[in-house]
Amino acid sequence: MEKIYQLLHALLPSVPVWTVWIAAFLIPIGFIFGVYLTIFAFTTLVERKALGRIQNRYGPNRVGPFGILQPMADGLKILLKEDIVPRAADKFSHFLAPVLIVVPGLLVYLVVPVAPGMVAVDLKIGVLFALAVGTVSVIALFMAGWASRNKFSLLGAMRAVAQVVSYEVPTVMAGVAVIMAAGTLSTLTIVERQGGGILNISNWYVFRPWGLVGFVLFVIGGLAESARCPFDLPEAESELIGGYHTEYSGFKFALFQMGEYLAGMAMAGVTVTLFLGGYMGPGSGPGLVGGLISMFWFFGKLTGMIALNIWIRGTWPRLRVDQLMGFAWKVLLPLALVNIVAVGLWHFLTPRPVAWVVTTGWLAIWVVVLTKCNAGAALEKREYRYI
Amino acid sequence: MSIPLGHYLILAAILFAVGLAGALTRKNAIIVLMGIEVMFNSAILNLVAFWHYKHFAVPTAQLFAIFAIAIAAAESAIGLALVIAVYRHYQSVDVDKMKELKG
Amino acid sequence: MNIAFWIISAVTVLGALLAVTLRNLVHCVLALILFFIGIAAHYFLLRADFLGAVQILIYVGAVAVLILFAIMLTHNVTGTEGPREVLGVKWWSGSAIAAVLAILLKKAIQGDALSAILPAGAKAHSSAAEIGKALVAGWVVPLEAIAILLTAALIGAVVIALEEIRKSR
């Protein structure tokens, strides 16, 4: 932001300072809104089409060529729908919740760098900021469920809160591993640390034993925090109708959808930043061309992560509540803690091959132990009569 | 013109008083706890303000603030657990009804 | 940054006031969250970035949620309370004590030379890295003590809250 301010100030010396200030504020905000909301819109389309393919059907294909204008039609439809507020609802909270749920999702993008130096604010505590802001969504979820005065909404909200709070812990711990390795909380620096090596690729943290584990943890935690399949219990249609947004319609409902998608994409963005080298890739670097290539890589990876999310959604069944909680506290959290130890080992062991062997061994042992410990009783062999 | 330290101190004092008023006047044990949280936070704000104005170079005050936050978190966890236990016993969280120890 | 201070202060005080005066418990918590965020903003303003993030992470993300859960668990789902007990002795005495205390504190602060201190204007930034180093270097024993305290509190809270369930079984 300060860079933009300086740039504008240099380019337009005659303009009053306050306008430059405002412009410097607005440009990144506009960028974030423009880019990410567009991505959001097309993500919905891609998701529907991909799910359609996975489920052996076509998906939307009526509006525009290949149904490409479907998001516009959706948006128009939802804007025109009646906004219903239940009579018993807590009006204030009911109104505030959908607004509030979009905010954390958008705020996270502030610290996600898309190209060298191109981050809305290069906070010294960027990672922590992203994780901290993410927690605020809990409050919005709770408000929505509670204000609706609907038992399904409240149940969904309580599930959502419990789920998000539980998965927050392993996610943050997985992030801690990266912070330890990079020695900084700044997202920009973390991405820069992942540059170099072969084709700007080999130094990505995901290509480290602890990084791979952290990546898996982070992806799982991100899925759970944005309440996506297979962790979509808060809005499990078969049990809770629509969960916390049962009583929402019209544009407020759209805001909920948006908030969810934005949060999911934000988690994907943070994942890319922390583990997949952010904008790093062959050819990325400073300057205009390098910057464009960097942006290509970043958004390419982001799209890849989104595609992964969609893929998972299309192929995985939903977890049970007890499995959900057990998984967070009995598998992910211990693994995240073990992973932190692994980073410590990685840091202090020389030479590198030794570190590779020891860290991989350490993590492998624990993965096996945790799997063994958490393996449920083997299912009895069933005999089906009508085969 | 910059804000002098006194402003922060007075802000903290006001917040402290508000929290105290909440803790003193409300019947609901949970709100009493919330008032105590407000008081805690105002005290920590004081710490950070002093750090910013007087001891900017060393992070000790921040460490102290972190410890205080951790202890406050533990306190609220225990306090709420107690509230729940009391609720189970009295079917109420009204602090006026918890007077077993009356002399 | 003057305006920022005044706005944030107003929000913070408003949040605190609402938190202790609103009738609806859940609204109280929401106001309390506003207060917490205001405090966090103050930390950012005071350049204690790390502390601000910690404030949001712990208070908004954990403590507020804990309070919400407590409200839900005490069977007060709608969060409403009985009739307002204004004008009671309790209300007056409590408010009076708080008000007198605030006035006295204000007097004390204004009467002190400390109140006039201005920021040193130093550019030095106490970063998260410094805090981390201090935590594991000179302050490792308090850190461990806090760790033990938190563990004990965790177990204690579980035990206290579980006690009657076990009895009823």
Place this chain on the structure above:
Amino acid sequence: MDQHLQDLARQQWLIPAIPLVAAAIQSLLPRGARKLSAGICITGMGLACVLALRAFVATLGHPEAVRAVCNFTWFEFGTTALQLGFILDPLTAAMAAMVTFVGFWIFVNATGYMHEDENYTRFFCFLSLFAAAMLGLVVSNNILLLFMCWELVGLCSYLLIGFWYHKPSAAAACKKAFITTRIGDVGFFLGILMLFWQTKTLNLFNAGTGALEQADKLAQLPGWFGWSVATTIAVLLFIGAMGKSAQFPLHVWLPDAMEGPTPVSALIHAATMVAAGVFMVGRMFPLFIAGGSVEHPTFAIDMVLYVGAFTALFSATIAVAQFDIKRVLAYSTCSQLGFMVMALGAGGLVPGQFHLLTHAFFKALLFLGSGCVIIGTHHEQDMRKMGGLKKYMPITFWCYLAGMLALAGVPPFAGFFSKDEVLLVTFQRSKLAWGMATFAAFLTAFYMTRQMFMVFAGKWRGGDDHGHHAEAHGHGGHEPHEVPWNMWLPIAVLSLFAIGLGFYGGKYAQYLGAEEEELAGKTLVMGLSVAVGTLGILLGWVLYGRKTLVHASDPDPLEAKLGVLFTCLNRKWYVDEFYEATIIRATMATGTVFRVIDKRVVDGILHSIVWVVRGISHVCRLVGDEFFINGGFDTGCQTVRGSGWLMSKLQSGRIQTYFRILGLGTIILLVVYFLKS
């Protein structure tokens, strides 16, 4: 080589530390981890055993007695440093090897005995701790450390005797054991204090400055009752040993300790608890003999001699008339401990300790064997309801027979040699004690024969309870059966030692550094000893072997012969009842007396003072000060009451009221601040 010993002494602490760590680990195990717990326990003991044997072998290589110590400062107060230390000398090495070895096999047996118990983990945790405490006691070169471990042994015995605490008798027994030994410990502690006071050190050996090395000096100093300091300390210490080693009159806890699981009994009777007392006396032996000679023995050593002799005889008589298989063994332990103590009292450190060793092996064997019998007969302890077990449990029978012959003193079993030496050394000192001991040996042979015949001979009488009814329904499950391998293997191993250990008596004496001397009356004593043993066995055969019991309800043949005396023996000479009637009654009576004194005398004095004051005030009132005094007093009372009432109002029980007062207090402080500035 000396360096090697020094190193070993420095490593002595490992021997108790390993079981201790094992106990610590086991205490954290979940209840379900049965195999793991037992495994840790046995492994720990095995490792300790290996270490102890290593130390034992190292000391064995030396022709003369060796002693290596390792002292370190525990903490300092003022100028005095409190040292603790470990020792490696033949006494310790042999003892540690015995404790670990016997303990190991007892643990193995316990895995079988406790098989059905649900608190398996807790049991093995306690066992490990018990062994650790005993080993700490054995290797300590410091009377304070010894005392700490001593108390720990007491604690563990409490925990283990009361292991089945849901049984009232077990709960009572563990309390009894704890309190009775505690009475002795008072003496022990006084002895320690006196020792520290006189020598300014608690180390036993420390290159000439240790407490024991100053024993001769202490013998010159005057102590209590006209004894020397050394004798006084020795007497006090012996009181402690009497409690621990169950010497009359503090023997009452030992038979009751049978309430614990049988492996615990084996551990207490053979390897750990009771051996501690004898070992301690042996360890502190220089103090006992300091200042005395064969012609003029010290009081301490005389006391040891006669207490031992009396206990030997006394307990042997009781053992004759018991029906509980473990109780017979318990009284025989008492009796055998009497033998050991008596040997020490006769100045025979070597025979005493040797008898301790052999006895540990065969008594552990007998107890474990009785445990096997109990398990094999489905938790039957009454010998009248056994019988004919030879057919059902052949391995147990043969091992038990070895142990019985050893205890009865039949050559060439271990007990014969050690007991013979004990009798021989006693013969030199006191014909009276020797006579008592020989009679006790006769009784020992008799009651062991009685037990053998009752348990193993004849036909199975266990079904009598259920009568024909049960048999008619085909309840064949009550037949006794042989025990699994993990129970019979330990007794088989121990029986080898019960047979063969006696031949090493001479070597052991050499090992402890005693000179060879030709003692008078050797042939007479040995011959008589064999004779009484044979006589006892014969008598046992005559009474119990020729015609075994047929039904469980049949009267004991001896009962018919002895009549009232048998009942008297069966009730243990009424010692418990005597204590109940005397000491406990007396304590309560004293309490009553003091209460009466308090009420009548002290209160009386107070009341009279009150009356005097009242009278004076009466006079004052009469002379016209009624208004002042009366009014003033009433007002005072009112004020106190009123303020008390007010204060209790402050205690509203409402947290917010307290909170408000807190706020008010803060305001007041601030106001004070303003006023001051």
